Amino acid sequence: MLSRYVKLYYLFCKQNLKVMLEYRMDFLLGVLSVMLQQFAGIFFVKIVFDHIHALNGWTFYEILFIYGIAATGRSIHHIFFDNLWTLGWQYIRPGKFDRLLIRPINPLFHFIADRLQQDGFGQLFIGIIVISTAMPHLGISWGVLEFFILVVMIIASGFIFVAINLFFATLSFWMVDSLPIVWTIFNLSDFARYPLTIYHKGIRHFLTWIVPYGFTAFYPAAYFIKGSGFERMALLTPVVAIVSCIIAYWFWNRGLKAFTSTGS
Amino acid sequence: MRKYIEFARVQMQVHAAYSAWFWANTFSILLRMLVIYFFWKAVYSSRTEIEGLPFDGMITYIIIAMFLQMFVSGVGQELAHTIKDGNVAIELMRPYNLITRLVAMDLGDKIIHFVRGALPLSILAFIFMDITLPTTWQAGLLFLISAFMGIWIGTFFDLLIAILAFWTINLWGLQVMKEAVISFFSGALVPLILFPEWFQTISLFLPFQAMVYVPVAIYTGILSGTEAWLALGSQVFWAVSLFVLLRVLWTIAIKKVTIFGG
Numbered sequence: 001m002l003s004r005y006v007k008l009y010y011l012f013c014k015q016n017l018k019v020m021l022e023y024r025m026d027f028l029l030g031v032l033s034v035m036l037q038q039f040a041g042i043f044f045v046k047i048v049f050d051h052i053h054a055l056n057g058w059t060f061y062e063i064l065f066i067y068g069i070a071a072t073g074r075s076i077h078h079i080f081f082d083n084l085w086t087l088g089w090q091y092i093r094p095g096k097f098d099r100l101l102i103r104p105i106n107p108l109f110h111f112i113a114d115r116l117q118q119d120g121f122g123q124l125f126i127g128i129i130v131i132s133t134a135m136p137h138l139g140i141s142w143g144v145l146e147f148f149i150l151v152v153m154i155i156a157s158g159f160i161f162v163a164i165n166l167f168f169a170t171l172s173f174w175m176v177d178s179l180p181i182v183w184t185i186f187n188l189s190d191f192a193r194y195p196l197t198i199y200h201k202g203i204r205h206f207l208t209w210i211v212p213y214g215f216t217a218f219y220p221a222a223y224f225i226k227g228s229g230f231e232r233m234a235l236l237t238p239v240v241a242i243v244s245c246i247i248a249y250w251f252w253n254r255g256l257k258a259f260t261s262t263g264s
Numbered sequence: 265m266r267k268y269i270e271f272a273r274v275q276m277q278v279h280a281a282y283s284a285w286f287w288a289n290t291f292s293i294l295l296r297m298l299v300i301y302f303f304w305k306a307v308y309s310s311r312t313e314i315e316g317l318p319f320d321g322m323i324t325y326i327i328i329a330m331f332l333q334m335f336v337s338g339v340g341q342e343l344a345h346t347i348k349d350g351n352v353a354i355e356l357m358r359p360y361n362l363i364t365r366l367v368a369m370d371l372g373d374k375i376i377h378f379v380r381g382a383l384p385l386s387i388l389a390f391i392f393m394d395i396t397l398p399t400t401w402q403a404g405l406l407f408l409i410s411a412f413m414g415i416w417i418g419t420f421f422d423l424l425i426a427i428l429a430f431w432t433i434n435l436w437g438l439q440v441m442k443e444a445v446i447s448f449f450s451g452a453l454v455p456l457i458l459f460p461e462w463f464q465t466i467s468l469f470l471p472f473q474a475m476v477y478v479p480v481a482i483y484t485g486i487l488s489g490t491e492a493w494l495a496l497g498s499q500v501f502w503a504v505s506l507f508v509l510l511r512v513l514w515t516i517a518i519k520k521v522t523i524f525g526g
Contacts, residue, residue: 026434033441040444044453048307051314051458056306119437180288187292190299198306203298 008105009113016116027118034078034122038071041193042130058195061137062225064130070192070217072127073157077165078120081112084165088177097259108252139226146224153220153234156241160216161189163244166252173255185211192217215240271365272372279376286380293330293385300326301393315457320394321484325455327389329480331382332411333452336418336475339370340426341439347429356518363423363514370419399485406492410479413499418446418475420506427510430517451477455486471502 020027045067049060091097091111100107131150135142168185171178192213196204207214215237223234279286304326308319317325343366346352355362389395398404425442429435447453449472456464456477467473478495481487487495 023434026432026437029432029434029441030437033437033439033444036444036448037440040448040453043448047454047458050460052307052311054310055303056309119434119440180284184288184291184295187295190296194299194303194306199298199302203302 005105005109008109012113013116020116020118030119031122031125034119035126038123038126038130042067042126056195056198058197059137061134062221063194065134065138065224066195066217066221067193068127068130068134069154069157069221070127070189071123071130072154073216074161074189075120075123075127076155076158077161078123079117080120081162081165082117082120083112083115084162084169085179085182086115087111087169088172088175088179092172092259093176107256108249138224140224149223153223153237156238157216157220159241160212160237160244163241163248164211164213167244167248170248170252170255173259189213189216194218195222212240212244267360268364268368271368272375275369275372276376279373290381290385293334293381294388296330297327297385297389297393300330315455317455317457317484317486320396322455323393324395325480325484325486326453327386327393327395328483329452329476331386332414332476332480333447333450334377334382335374335415336422336446336450337443338419338422339366339373340422340442341435342366342369343423343426344429344435344438347426348435363510366423367419374415398483403482403485403488403492406496407479407483410482410496410499413496413503414475414479417471417499417502417506420503420510421471421475424506424510424513427513427517430520446472446475449473450475451480455481455484457486471506474499474502 042064045060045063049055049063053059055063087097091100097107097111100110103110140146164185165182168178168182171181188207188211191199191203191207196207196214196218199207204214208219219230219234220237221234222228222230223237301323304319304323307314308322312318314322343362346355346362352362386395398407422442425438428438432438449467449470451467451473452475456467456473459467467477474495478487478499482492482495
């Protein structure tokens with residue numbers, strides 16, 4: 001069962017890669033543009049830190065590290081799960097979603113595998129560069145265990161992005177296109193680029209327990225920052241990721257049941 | 265002229281029909297304002313001024329710049345898609361100038377955005393954040409003129425980039441790249457005076473600072489007197505050059521369409 005899906009995903013990927021290679025200029029343009037976009041954000045932080053020493057007690061490299069984890073986690077979502085953005089306007093509205101329902105595989109899998117978003121690689125590169133720039137300045141020694149935890153944290157962060165987008169994209173089953181909602185919620189992740197401690201308590205709780213973007217960057221990063229006071233909270237990250245995915249998938253299945261095609 | 269006014273009017277109605285996007289936009293801007301407010305509050309927690317700007321001056325700059333940046337993009341997307349799906353060929357046969365039509369629609373878009381979005385939101389910002397009015401009424405007036413020019417420059421730059429759609433298919437990438445460059449060099453994220461010397465020198469020769477930095481710097485009093493007039497002069501230069509450049513590039517690009525047509 002699983003091996004069948006792995007093989008299928010490989011075949012989907014191969015098709016997507018062919019498209020990418022066909023339009024090489026566009027691949028470069030996409031990667032470059034996302035890198036530039038991320039770089040603008042980092043440059044902004046750098047400019048601000050040229051004038052101050054610390055932001056509420058957080059140093060430049062700590063902020064950079066938080067930023068890097070957010071970018072890398074998001075890149076997982078951007079590369080592999082980008083199709084979630086299109087559920088309403090490219091599948092349900094034109095009636096293309098029915099096509100997925102008559103295939104003998106899980107419709108969510110098919111829907112996700114339909115696209116591999118090349119542009120996300122730019123985000124991935126930048127994220128890795130930023131993380132490795134910040135790493136030596138955090139005052140901890142990096143062993144195998146730390147690396148392992150870092151990778152787990154980043155994957156968890158990516159899946160929290162996925163779960164949140166999946167959850168709100170699912171609303172499309174009832175309202176045809178929920179893109180405005182997905183987009184608004186996604187914008188909440190802007191908060192996650194900075195330490196949550198700079199925000200009002202209400203915002204902090206909201207981003208921790210309701211829409212858990214805090215776990216996409218700040219909490220996992222805090223695990224590696226000495227004396228941040230959030231080390232134990234950080235360990236919850238993988239749990240939050242798993243729970244959010246379960247909730248989102250459950251909601252997706254409910255949506256699927258409620259789905260009536262645009263044609264009927 | 266009548267037909268273009270009609271286009272602007274229809275565009276306003278179209279906009280009013282998509283209320284979901286309106287609310288999504290409004291909510292997103294509110295969120296962004298919250299992030300900005302708390303971020304700069306934290307920056308100023310241990311000092312009273314940066315490069316001579318106190319907290320209220322800074323937050324005024326950032327918020328006004330954020331609003332202005334929303335207006336410097338235009339209908340580039342529309343033009344790019346028209347080019348991409350080939351409709352441009354049909355559009356060219358219709359009894360109007362495509363570029364003028366798009367600019368008219370853009371105007372309608374911007375008016376309704378201003379009335380329904382930016383205006384109420386900036387009143388909110390005035391009440392709840394420490395935003396100040398321009399120091400003098402002259403500065404206020406100059407700001408309006410300068411902002412108008414900034415929006416003009418942004419609109420034409422946007423169309424200029426969109427014409428590249430004749431040569432690439434990754435419109436999303438093109439858009440993101442343009443946005444990144446603009447937020448970089450236009451001073452939309454942070455006043456250019458905070459940038460390193462060399463960076464300020466480079467941006468002096470680019471059209472981007474004329475889009476956001478110049479108007480908002482006039483508003484907040486960073487630029488005043490002769491400096492302000494010089495900056496306005498550079499805006500005029502860019503407004504005219506981009507306009508001419510767009511006409512030239514458009515003529516070249518259209519030839520390409522005719523060639524494809526056989």
